[in-house]
Amino acid sequence: QSALTQPASVSGSPGQSITISCTGTSSDIGSYNLVSWYQQYPGKAPKFMLYEGSKRPSGVSNRFSGSKSGNTASLTISGLQAEDEADYYCCSYAGSNTWVFGGGTKLTVL
């Protein structure tokens, strides 16, 4: 049950696009199409942003998109806005009803 690997921080200017990677193993991301992404503001609970790697729950902006290739999933935010500044976490099913999160990525909007 090792945490998925995310970059500690990423940054971008308003209007730009950024991508956050999430690297796992063949036992989690590589074996299941069950990656989800969460946005968390300081002092707040996480918010569900994407599931099954690329699907958006109702109400989530279409500026958020996701993909997966092999053992790595990615979250892309296009048209970056100041309100996107937050921490982002990936999560993958890891078999036997267990889940594993990434270490989190702090997004700074310059």
Added chain:
Amino acid sequence: EVQLVESGGGLVQPGRSLRLSCAASGFTFNDYAMQWVRQAPGKGLEWVSGISWNSYSIAYADSVKGRFTISRDNAKNSLYLQMDSLRPDDTALYYCAKDSSSGGNGFDYWGQGTLVTVSS
């Protein structure tokens, strides 16, 4: 409106026990698996434990296996986490989370968390 309200956190000495509760409302509780996720101060999210809608399937993170016990009472719309043999590294904000309505992939609603501090 879906609501998840955790309670039961507090300051506890190492080796002691604590029981967390999560009161659910706004959805059909017994239709969904539920999870506990924790976040140590200034750190990332860590999945702790999960339980299926009928309690038949239960799983734990290696870090808590043998010390924590998850349970639920569908009649009371409540989720629980019994935490025994607590250690300082169990100090965290504990969230309960509902499995997503989209086929149980991910967690679509979270409570605000209850803080557990393990210290002498």
